Amino acid sequence: MDLDEPPQTLQPRAVTGAAARKAAGDVHREMGRLLPDLRAFARFLTRDASAADDLVQDTVVRALAAQGSFQDGTNLKAWLFTIERNAFYEQARRARREVRLLSEQRPQSEASPPEAHRRAELTDLSRMLWTLPPLLREALVLVGAQELSHEEAAAICGVPIGTMKARVSRARSQLARSMAAIDAPALEAAHADQVT
Secondary structure, eight states, rough: OTTTTTOTTTTHHHHHHHHHHHHHHHHEEEEEEHHHHHHHHHHHHSOOOOHHHHHHHHHHHHHTHHHHGTTSOOHHHHHHHHHHHHHHHHHHHHHHHHHHHHHHHHHHHOOOOOOOOHHHHHHSSHHHHTSSSSHHHHHEEEEIISHHHHHHHHHHHHHHHHHHHHHHHHHHHHHHHHHHHHHHHHHHHHHHHHOO
């Protein structure tokens, strides 16, 4: 080794550092582009605009803190949705714990009156979505509304692809049955008006 030659390790490190900064900039730009999708998914999870904004902010903060764990060449949208989903469930667990602790501190109130006119609540797709079990609703939102592939949605939820496909199929079937149940009385009434 000749001492007059510059060390060969300096050049690759400089390139690697520049490449890392460029990759980080690309990830930041892509995150910015995905904010509307993150917000839409958060709205489906929380059903509240303010809570959705808080969840998106928490997701971005967590993603930036864990940016080193993101692997280039993988799906950033799926990675961010996984972070957002996990943050939502963590917040929900924390809220349930807080409610439980608060309810132990105060006397029990009367039970809420039974829900009347269940069919009246099912007037649009949004309400019908919320009648689905959480796992089915989540699967349908990821694949249907967020346009993720079954594989990406399965990765986000940590389940096999077949399970994700089955959940989406069951969710669609349940929605179709709900829509048919709502539409049946209206069709019968319209038919009765035509006959008379």
